[in-house]
Every structure is written in structure tokens, then in C-alpha cells.
Amino acid sequence: MKVALAFLAPALVALLALRLIPAAIAVGSSLRHTSLVTGETSFVGLGNYVTLFDDPTFLQSVKVTLVFSLIVNPLQIAVALALAVLYTQKFAGVRSLRSLVILPIAVPPAVSAAIWSVAYRPDGMLNAVLHVLGIPQQPFLTSPQQALWCLIVLLSWIGVGYWMMFLIAGMQDIPRELYEAAGIDGASAWAKFWHVTLPLLRRPLAFVLVADTVSNFLVFAPVQMLTNGGPQGSTNVTMFDIFTRAYSVGDLNLAQAEVMLLVLVVLAVVIVQFRLLRAKD
């Protein structure tokens, strides 16, 4: 017992001081209010949470985050799954073509934002491609209708290959004989995918769904670098809203309340995953 604790002590100190205590501080701080006039801090209970749900900026940010999540997660997973199927087929050059899709996972989010910020310019690469195809110039980041989609594209560029790797790892665990048996029964390629691949991919798919959802709740760098939440609040996702509330508006207590809501949503998503995975095992 003493020996085990000696081995565990450095990690426990680190986890407590760097993860759990700040989380506890956020809980406490979210229940307080610091007056801007007197600088005095008082206990307000759930007051900050009530204030948040009356705040149109917060409500707009929840709406944007919801729309963003409902588009980006299914999109990334569907594309990752389709590409996992495509790049596990057997034909010449498949491995090197697959690595081209995986290549962008080495790109840090800030770098992806820097590259795409130039690509989305009126005289950037994308408009040049559109011009060749005979499509008129697009506003991209300056349009309230297109800005969120621009973020979705740059995040999918670095995300799809990553999630595809998890699905390919899962597919390689499926026994060959199952496909051979299905082939003898005369199953079409589509039937094999639907009745063999998909059911046996349940675990990795559930993991990817949750991990992708969580990581997309935490998107920050591209928003801060490309759109600053705009135009007209159309890209003001939760993490950016928290950041502006804490450092531009300067209400740290209100920001901590929003942090708590985000943590609760993330934990709920993860618990649903555990339920999904336990359900059939």
C-alpha cells in the first residue's frame, strides 16, 4: 500500500492540482458574483446560471454550437466511414493514397486556421479554383451564411483522417471468414457492409462519435483566428463565448458558470458512450 502510493504520489498531485482542483474552483466561482463597482465578492447561488439563460449572446452561442455540432459530427463520421471503406479495398497504390488523407492530422489547429485563412481570401486558392470552374467569387469568412461552413471544412480537413484511422483499425479486427461466408451466401458488397462491417464496427464507431463530439465542443483556435465569433455572431461557439466573457467582458464568475455547463454536457456525452458500449457486451 505504502509502496504503491509512493509510485502514485507524483501523478496524484499533478492530477489534483492541474485538473480536479481547478474544476472544483470553477464550481465555487460559478456560484459567486464580483461587483464591478465595489470589487466585493458575494455568494449568489445559481444566480449566474439564471443570468446566462437570460443573456441573448449566450443563447445565440448555444444555438450556434448546437447547429455546428449537428452538422460537423455526423458529416465527419460519415465521411470518415466512407473513406475507411474506400481505403481498405485492395488495389494498387491504396496505402499511399490513404496516407495522403492521414497527412493533415499532423497539422496543429492554429496552423490549419492560418493556411485556410489565406485560402478563403477573395484572392485566395479557393476562389481561384472556383474561377477555373466558372463559379463566381464567394465571400466565405465575411458571410454570416458561409462562415460556419468554412470552419467545418477546415476542421474536417484535419479531423476526418484521424477518425478514419480508428475505423480502419476496427475494420482490420473483423475476421475475414465472416466476409467469405457472406460471399458464399451470395451477399452483395452493400449487404456485406450493412450486415457484417457496420454491426462489428459498433464499438469503434461509438468511441469515434463521442470523442469527435467532445473535441468539436472544444473548438477554439480557428474561431479566434478567423472569425472572432462573427460575422453577426454566426460562429460564436461555446469555447469562444466563454473566452470573450472571461477576458473581453471581464466577468470571470459568469464565464466559470459557462465552463461548468460545458463540462456537464461533455460528461453527459461520455456517460452516454459508456452506456452504449456496456449495453450489448
Add this chain to the structure above:
Amino acid sequence: MLRRTLAALVGLAFALPLLWALSSSLRGTGNLGNSLIPADPTLANYLALLTGGFGRAIANSLLVALATVLIGLAISAAAAFGLSAIRFKGQAVVFGLVVLSFLIPFDAIAIPLATLFRDWNLQNTYAGLILPGLGHGLAIFLLRQFFLAIPAELVEAARIDGLGWFGVFARLYLPLSRPALVSAGLTLFIFQWQAYVWPLLIGTDTAHQLGPIALANMRGQFTIDYGQLFAGSVVLTVIPLAIILRFQRQFTQSIATTGLK
């Protein structure tokens, strides 16, 4: 050969932004063109980066990431050992704490932690940048999974031979666990290399600036030097790419372990 054409087109689409960034980084100053092959390729942008503040930022990023890997691995491996080789009462509670700590996303608690770090006078220090990478529950989890597969008889035999617990850890577990150490190390490296929210909140003076922040600041100026912006993007991508390629097998393996177990 429909699927081969499709696979080639998709692959090309994914590689295109990087190719474009690479070719733009080799262009002379001032011209932002869209052709993929620059007329007179030059390394001028890279040289200008090195002599400017960006070289310092890359060195800072490397220092922070490597220190995190070394110290973080030592801490995580010891903890994983305490959670697998030795049995004790309350182990499940401690393990639950580890799992809980990595279920709380780090970026979400960065703001309360930054307030704490300012109280501890850690702003503008390397320690302030390195520390958050050390409490990494996922690294402990990955190593523990691997350690659990080491047979208990081996430990008993070593104990009978007179090896202490530290000896078992350092001379038996660590040498056997190279692949797991590499994949946990990669996790720690990538965590620090890609960090943006935390260095933005804590490290603000130029002496301690990290690569991604320096890159983002290049865009904040009135005139943007696109050649240098792309050269910086290429440098910040090539370094982790080289490391991932070098340890490709372990990287794929760690993906399979996290996703399936």
C-alpha cells in the same frame, strides 16, 4: 477502376492545402500566387523566420514538448505501475480519479487553472507551460493497459531474486514496455505541440512564446507576410509529421488501443 480514381481524387484533395502551403512558402516575398509550382523557388522565407522571433518560438515549443514527454512519462509510468503491478485496497477509487481527470477536457478548465497559475506566479515561465501537460490521465491509462498484460509470475520471480519494487519497475517493466512508452510519449508530445488555448492564456511575453501563438500573431499585424506565414505553417507541421512517421507503428497501435478497449 472507378474506386481507384475516386481514392486518388480524394487523396489529392486532402493533400492540396499542404502542397499549396509548401509551394507558397518557397515563393519570393510579396507575391501571393495560386499556382502550385513557384517560378523561382527560394528559401528566403525560412531564413527570415529563423532570424526573426519565430525561431525562438519553435525552440520554445520543442523545449516544452520534450520536457513534457520526459517528465510526463516518468510520472505516468510510475503511476501506471502503482495501479497494476501492486495490489492494494482503494485501488479502484484511485483509478476512478485518474479516469475522471481525463474525462474533464483540459481546454474547458484552462480558465480556472490560469487564474490559479497567476496566483502562483507561473505566468511567463517555462514551468507554467510544461506543468499542465504532466497531469495526463490518458497517458496513465494507456500505460496501465499495457502493464496489466505483464505476467504476475515474472514479478514474483524478480522479487524472489531480491529485486525491490523500484527495481521491478525500472529493470523489468520499463524495458518490456517500450511500445507503450512510445505511444504514451506521442500522446504527450502532440498534446503540447498542438496546444493553443493554454499558451494563449498563460505565456504572453515574447521570450516564452510558443510556435502556434507566434504564427497566429503573424496574422495580427497590419501587413501579413504570406511567405513567412506559410513557411511557419510548414515548419510547425513537418516536425510532428516526422515524429509520427518515425513511430508510425506505435501511433497506429495506440489508436487501436484507445478506440477498442
